Amino acid sequence: MPNHVYIATSLDNYIADRHGSLQWLFDVPNPTGSDYGYADFMAGIDAVVMGSGTYEVVLGFDAWPYEKPCYVVSSRHRSAPPRMTGEVHFLSGTPAEIVAAAHARGHHSLYIDGGKLITSFLRADLIDELTLSRVPVLLGGGSPLFSGLDEMLKFEHLGTEVFGALIKSRYRRVR
Template sequence: MTCNASVFIATSLDGFIARPDGELDWLPAMDPRNDMGYGDFVSTVDVLVMGRHTFEKVLSFGRWPYHMPVRVLSRSGVEIPAELENVALMSGSPRALLDALGTEGFQHAYIDGGETIQAFIADGLVQRLILTRIPVLIGDGLPLFGKLKANAGDQLWFHEKTFTWANGVVQSHYRFSQSG
């Protein structure tokens, strides 16, 4: 059984997920009274898959925020602190990773991290994309989207719903439809 994959991510208005150095200082502080659907989303997933750079960034925050199992993707390895008992390393193609997660009994993976998201999208493996646009232009940074596979055609996504908040944040939910 293969595990399904979804993305929940914020971008700047100009499509960047972080500054060129990985900094996220442009993101607004989260309002504890309104998590913009993050809690509902996380309640549907049973494993988080993130790239090494994202893992290292989250470690720099101090307090580990995840209680679910986390799989860190790395070809070169990364040191996982001993107290993070629910974190393990993985490597391989996105398809092989989802197959391995399915074999472990996981059903729904939250995919996080720029290069990781790009690889899963390029392979047509993300079924759901929740994109939160923050109304700030940062001019340069790490883009959310990358190149698709050559000769794979366009990817068509079905728009499900969009939410807006008084602070100008816009969140759109999409389901993967097909390749064109």
Template sequence: MAGHAGSAVKVSVFVGTSLDGFIARVDGALDFLPPGGGEPHGYEEFMATVDALVIGRKTYETVLAFDAWPYGAKPVCVLSTHLLAPAPAGAAIERMSGPPVEIVSRLAGRGIRHVYVDGGITIQGFLRAGLVQRLVITRVPVLIGSGIPLFGAVPHDIALRHVATRTYASGLVQSEYEVVTQPDPGR
């Protein structure tokens, strides 16, 4: 959004969760998600608008185990203070570390305008920093009981404006929100 956080970078989340709010099992497994992402639910269209991705190391390692690298040649910043496993052929991987506002500032300096943030800890950190403008959450009709939650503790309420909810034949329910109030960046 114009003027937000001193940059014109839009930060979005596009994520699948179990109905009980988990983005992965405790061990990081995603086996409860529909194979291949299930029926088309806007992911390809969303990805076409994305300039770069920011993901955590654990998400990166999970994605490395997929049959194919899902992000093509799009730049992917992996947040880690440790060395990363080798990137697959054709993948544009860069290791970064630092607070979310610094990451976004660095990407803005490169002309990046739309960032897709993924991974539980990464999403939570960017939300707490007040950097996320859009959330697209696709709920899969399954309860898994425990796992890595999509959301964590926040310093105060983060108000959202409902944009749309779509349902799909397979039972996927996708809701899109805009973030209305941002946390105080000084916290």
């Protein structure tokens, strides 16, 4: 079953700035209020799988942004704050064990989120599709996307959309 990545990066391939902030994403002009295809993407997803760093960032949002079940991969976190709504599961293990746990609960189309978690899933060759949005900003440092891969992974380009200043491209893993 498909495992997907849907993520925005700066032009220099960072997903968070030097302070771990995502504020630069919200600074992109969006006069039409577009969601850049995010709702359509989420409609095809059964559950979200996120790393602990991403979970900590999301906890800082005004509201929990996911209506889908969420798996938090963490050895530190074991429970959600009372203000959170929705189905949240905490687990640890290899990418294959995480996928198996989600599948056991009936969740087969997974959205993998978080730089380190995405890299571990890529190393295990468990990412089937990538949706990458390029934001026209150079951060000059921060949390890189796709760092430390052990080997080359090939992807096929499925299409590109332009949303004002943001460019979104989709890729499928070629095995």
